[in-house]
Amino acid sequence: MQSQGQEVSVSVDFRGEIVNKLPLLFGFLIVAFLIAQVSATNRFANPGFETGTFSGWNSGFTFGSSVVSESHSGTYSARINQGDGLYQTINTSNVASYSFFVKNLGTGNSLIRAWNDTTSVYYTINAGSGWNSIVMPLNSSGPHILEVIAWTGSSYEFDDFYAESTLNPPVANFNASPTSGNAPLPIQFTDNSTGSPTSWSWTFGDGGTSTAQNPSHTYTSVYLHG
Numbered sequence: 001m002q003s004q005g006q007e008v009s010v011s012v013d014f015r016g017e018i019v020n021k022l023p024l025l026f027g028f029l030i031v032a033f034l035i036a037q038v039s040a041t042n043r044f045a046n047p048g049f050e051t052g053t054f055s056g057w058n059s060g061f062t063f064g065s066s067v068v069s070e071s072h073s074g075t076y077s078a079r080i081n082q083g084d085g086l087y088q089t090i091n092t093s094n095v096a097s098y099s100f101f102v103k104n105l106g107t108g109n110s111l112i113r114a115w116n117d118t119t120s121v122y123y124t125i126n127a128g129s130g131w132n133s134i135v136m137p138l139n140s141s142g143p144h145i146l147e148v149i150a151w152t153g154s155s156y157e158f159d160d161f162y163a164e165s166t167l168n169p170p171v172a173n174f175n176a177s178p179t180s181g182n183a184p185l186p187i188q189f190t191d192n193s194t195g196s197p198t199s200w201s202w203t204f205g206d207g208g209t210s211t212a213q214n215p216s217h218t219y220t221s222v223y224l225h226g
């Protein structure tokens with residue numbers, strides 16, 4: 001029902017992990033670890049609310065919405081009256097859900113409506129229940145429209161919107177060559193992870209670490225790693 005929206009960056013924040021057991025090296029077992037991660041720089045939290053405005057959000061209806069100083073966290077939250085809504089478009093392919101907190105300010109249990117790319121999902125928010133945590137699954141690859149509407153009841157407050165990425169998480173994988181030899185032994189580690197990781201965290205088992213994608217590490221002495 002929305003024909004336009006602002007694009008914002010969205011976050012991704014997850015990790016995969018694998019343990020690769022190298023063959024016996026110098027007669028001892030060396031274990032190297034790789035954690036492949038996707039950058040978390042795109043995560044966003046209720047943009048605009050904490051500045052006291054709706055910056056970054058579009059209101060599909062013009063009546064009744066306000067940013068108020070009562071808040072779930074930070075300084076402000078968004079107050080939405082019945083029939084009003086908020087939405088924004090996030091142009092990313094790596095978001096599996098978004099989450100937010102909502103409080104029913106009315107006296108009866110009532111409904112909010114959220115959009116999950118293809119259909120509306122209704123959540124009953126009980127009066128007097130305080131802040132409710134909602135996780136809204138998304139079911140397409142994006143871009144996504146994050147949308148909430150105060151469907152029935154009187155008014156609600158919303159706060160702390162997060163886009164969460166668990167879709168297509170990276171799966172860490174790597175190989176190493178050579179896997180045996182005399183010290184000092186330089187070993188080339190090659191990242192074979194899937195899921196387009198943007199950062200890597202290597203632990204070589206002898207106290208050495210690296211954040212390079214394809215690091216070389218020289219084992220200078222025998223080291224036993226449990």
Ligand SMILES: [Ca+2]
Pocket residue numbers: 046049050071072073074075076077159160
């Ligand atoms: Ca807040």
